[in-house]
Amino acid sequence: MSEEPAPRRRQARGERRIAQLLQAAASVFCRTGYAAASTNAIAREAKVSPGTLYQYFPNKEAIAVELGDRLLQEMRATQGLAFDRVDLRLPLPELVDAVLEPVIEFNCRNPAFLALMHGSGDVPGRIAEEHEAVHEQMLTRIGELIRSIAPALDDGERRRIAAMTLGIVKAGLDLVLAAPEGPERDGTVAELKRAVVRYLDPLFAPPLTTTPSP
Amino acid sequence: MSEEPAPRRRQARGERRIAQLLQAAASVFCRTGYAAASTNAIAREAKVSPGTLYQYFPNKEAIAVELGDRLLQEMRATQGLAFDRVDLRLPLPELVDAVLEPVIEFNCRNPAFLALMHGSGDVPGRIAEEHEAVHEQMLTRIGELIRSIAPALDDGERRRIAAMTLGIVKAGLDLVLAAPEGPERDGTVAELKRAVVRYLDPLFAPPLTTTPSP
Amino acid sequence: MSEEPAPRRRQARGERRIAQLLQAAASVFCRTGYAAASTNAIAREAKVSPGTLYQYFPNKEAIAVELGDRLLQEMRATQGLAFDRVDLRLPLPELVDAVLEPVIEFNCRNPAFLALMHGSGDVPGRIAEEHEAVHEQMLTRIGELIRSIAPALDDGERRRIAAMTLGIVKAGLDLVLAAPEGPERDGTVAELKRAVVRYLDPLFAPPLTTTPSP
Amino acid sequence: MSEEPAPRRRQARGERRIAQLLQAAASVFCRTGYAAASTNAIAREAKVSPGTLYQYFPNKEAIAVELGDRLLQEMRATQGLAFDRVDLRLPLPELVDAVLEPVIEFNCRNPAFLALMHGSGDVPGRIAEEHEAVHEQMLTRIGELIRSIAPALDDGERRRIAAMTLGIVKAGLDLVLAAPEGPERDGTVAELKRAVVRYLDPLFAPPLTTTPSP
DNA sequence: TATGAATGAGTGTTCATTCAT
DNA sequence: TATGAATGAACACTCATTCAT
Known part of the structure; x- marks a missing residue:
């Protein structure tokens, strides 16, 4: 004692x-x-x-690795839930909102995350590997979300769409972080969500349009 | 003599x-x-x-600056035309195609351009300033294009939309450059254009589309 | 109290x-x-x-100095006796044995002593001074022993012989410490004694051996 | 041209x-x-x-390695000849003189050689390996010389004697280098040779003593 | 007194930049 | 002009030493 x-x-x-x-x-x-x-x-x-x-x-790299690990862990905790618990039958705007909101919030609180993810060629091995892993995991998650929306898509196309979606989100996050907190940032957040919704919305169409005519 | x-x-x-x-x-x-x-x-x-x-x-920075300047100049030559000569009454897909095609082609031939534009924090002042300038110019051009499409938008919103558009294009260009030349790259190019079209399309609609069919 | x-x-x-x-x-x-x-x-x-x-x-050097001092003190206690009490009328092999045995035994128990004595150039001033002092003392003692054996030798020569003797002993001790305990080490010890005996033996001879038996 | x-x-x-x-x-x-x-x-x-x-x-170690290599090469050139060309039927003092003279001369010209060889524990891998190799080679050469003198010796004993001889030589070289050039150094050189001769001389005995009696 | 975290000068090493040739 | 050896400030990292607890 x-x-x-x-x-x-x-x-x-x-x-x-x-x-x-x-x-x-x-x-x-x-x-x-x-x-x-x-x-x-x-x-x-x-x-x-x-x-x-x-x-x-022990060295400079270890700092970045530990920082990355911690951010990642928090990100996964925050975002994993968002991805896993989201109700896939929700209308697209709500769905995108549910998934993106925690991501945006996390990145606003931890701008270093994006900074670390952006350093393309200048980061050493360990961090680049983490990069790759996170990136891949995100692509997979987004890919699954897309499959639930548009099951008919072939693998290549789904992957391409997932990559583009992730690209839009990252680009949007950069804009969000660049915007001063307040209405400007809120507006940018809304714009990002709108962009994602508009991009993914057409994937829904077929089932609805094909079934009418009694 | x-x-x-x-x-x-x-x-x-x-x-x-x-x-x-x-x-x-x-x-x-x-x-x-x-x-x-x-x-x-x-x-x-x-x-x-x-x-x-x-x-x-005189120093390392000057190399990057000069390289940036030259790429910019070439980009402007190639793209300025596209921006200035494009027929604004074209349907959106054709318009986006006309504007984006030379941009994409330029970036495929000069991957250093994007590389230089991306170095977020690790570039010294002068280059960052150039960044800013180019960025601003692009925003302005895209903004003008948007105004011709949706004249009712207020300045702030137009600027926000232009920024998001530019973000999407940059993100898409990264994907395009990352894709191996051939059908995969072509597919990615098409996806990028689609993303931009879908994002901008709603700006057209309201006045005309809402009132149809008696 | x-x-x-x-x-x-x-x-x-x-x-x-x-x-x-x-x-x-x-x-x-x-x-x-x-x-x-x-x-x-x-x-x-x-x-x-x-x-x-x-x-x-107070600092790193002081540790080495104190360690050296203590080892020295113990060495002197052990060896001084050997040097001082040894019966100089003993035949050379027994004399060498009597002097060397405690030295060898001490160094086997305290290998740090030799380690400290060997650090030729990499030790700082104070330790080097101690070196010098111990070294000098040993030379003196060996020199006295040699004088008792060969009183006719002039000072310079005696000093040179003492130095060489000490050198042989140090070299031999290194070999002894490097040898694994057991018969190998015992053999090396015997060899060291033999080397010293052979080196010093000729100092005895001349006056007695040259004039022999008609 | x-x-x-x-x-x-x-x-x-x-x-x-x-x-x-x-x-x-x-x-x-x-x-x-x-x-x-x-x-x-x-x-x-x-x-x-x-x-x-x-x-x-490329780094600190490489300096020591290169220096060691060069010294070694020169040493081998100088000394290899001495070892290989020496007439083994020479009387011991002449033989020792023939072998040792170039070694001594080399070490006087290149005192760094001994310095590098002495650094026991504080040298990095590459140099330590070189050490080992040179040491081993010297032991072998001296061993062969001893075998030609005393063929009856068993391997273990020969190796022990070779090691002791090498030890005496190294110790003597240290004394030689420590002595100021001139008569003092010459005297030390002579003393070193004497020490080696006296140490090895008894190995000759048997053949001569055993063959008498007609 | 004992602790061990904190210090900062000093190491090996790199690289933007200069200058004798 | 072109060369590439030379420079030296700056970086990643270590370790003898100090000091708040």
Whole structure:
């Protein structure tokens, strides 16, 4: 009972440091991208010496990996639910809204996520792999959503549409993040949803148009 | 009579050198991104010594700026025509096709353009400024196109729609460039056009489509 | 009555800590050499925090110096006797045996001693000075032994012979320590003694052996 | 005929730089040992910037490896001859003289060789391997020499004697290098030879002593 | 006193840029 | 002009040492 507080406080301190460093890293990555971000700059941003940074992370890549992992985990938690629990029989606007809302909200809270995802060629192996994995997972999820909407589509076409949808969403998120918070951002959010709805809406058509005539 | 030819040939030689260096830079930027591209790598790619590179460009940034400028100029030449000459009374699919086709073709021939435009945070000031300028110009052009389609839209909304359109186009171009040449790329091109058409189509409708069929 | 026990216990505790740290240092120096040994590694080996280490030693060098001093002291205690008490009228093999046996035994028990003595250039000033001092003392002792054997030798020559003897002993000790304990090590020990005996034996001879038996 | 000078001069310059850097490295290694030698210190000693050093060597280890290789090559050239051409029927003092003289001379000209060989634990893999190889080769050569002198010796004993001989030689070389050039050094050289002769002389005995009695 | 997180100067190394040839 | 060796500031990272707890 008298021995636990110390280690706990220690761990707590460690966790706080890590969080502080990751936040600093997120901020620097957002400003300069991964490649141009210097570990010393991250340490400075975290108001900590370079040595301290290296007490918690073995190297620069590990910082980005851990940051990516944490963001990913949170993203999956937030967004996985959205994807899995969404009622596929909902009208498209509501469906898109249900799926996109948590994604947008997450990215607004964690702009580093997109920053990390964007660094195309300049990120080292581990992060690029994560990229790939997340990207693939998202394509799959969107693909499944599309299948439930338009089961007749062949695999290639579905994949293409999923990729385009994801592209639109990413582009829209960039615009959303670039917009100042307030009505402007809200408007951009609405515009993004509208774009996705309009893009996917035609996929619905056939079943309805084909069945009439009594 | 003996002094003119020399400078001309010199200038000609200089132009060739610059072109050679810019092409090398384009190639390297595409492979590694701006930040990770080393001037020595560019010089090597151009089969020229680093010293020679610095005879034509004061620093690394200047290379990117000049490359950007030239691509821009070519883009404007190719695309400006498309934008300016397009018949605004064409049905939307044909209109989008007329505007987008040269853009796509240009970007396929000059993948460095998109590479340069994408480097979000890792490019230094000057290049970012150019970004801004090009971006702004494109927004304006798209905005004008939109005004001709939907004159009733207020400025803010038009701007927002133009930005989203540009975002969709950029995202689509990424997919197009990522797709292997052949049917896959063609399919992706078609998908991009479809996305833009679907996004912009509703802007036409209200006044005309809502009142039909007695 | 209530003040004395505490300091004593403290001192005792301090001594134990110091001993513990020095032993850890000896172990680490043996494994990695002085230069490559990190104070953190020593503290870890002693199962103590770096801060504690610095409560007993002002810096890394002081650890090596103190370790050297203690080893030296013990060496002197063990070996001084051997040197001082040895019966100089003994035949050379027995004499060498009497002097070398405790030296060998000491070095087998304290391999750090040789490790510390060997670090030729990579040790800082203070340690090098100690080196010098020990070295000088050993040379002197061996020199005296040699004088008792060959009183006719001039100073320079005696010093040279003493130095070579010490060199042979050090080289032999390295071999002994490198050999696995058991018959191999015993054989190496015997070889070392043989080498020293053969080297010094001719110093005895001339006056007695040259004039023999008609 | 007009194109060759440039590359040649270039290569010559490069070679000179490398030689200059290696010499500086040798000097610094001698003073501080490998581990404590900083590349910047080597560059400074060579009156060159750190960048220049890295134009010729990919990393610190490569400097030591190249230096070791060159020294080794020269050593083998000088010493191999001595070992291979020596007339084994020579009386021992002449034989030792013939073998040792070039070794001593080489080490006097290249004190870095011994310095590099001495760094026991603090040298990285590649160099340690070279160590091992040279050491082994020397043991083999000395072993063969011993076999020609004392063919009856069993393998283990021969190896032990070879190792001790090598140890004596190394120890002696250290003394030789430590002695100021002039009569003192010459005397030390003579003493080293004497030590080796005395150590190996008894191996000759049997054949002579056993064959008498007509 | 003991702890171990924090420090920051110093390492090895890279790369944009300069300059003697 | 063209060359490529040379430069040196800056980066990722380490470790002897300090200090709040």
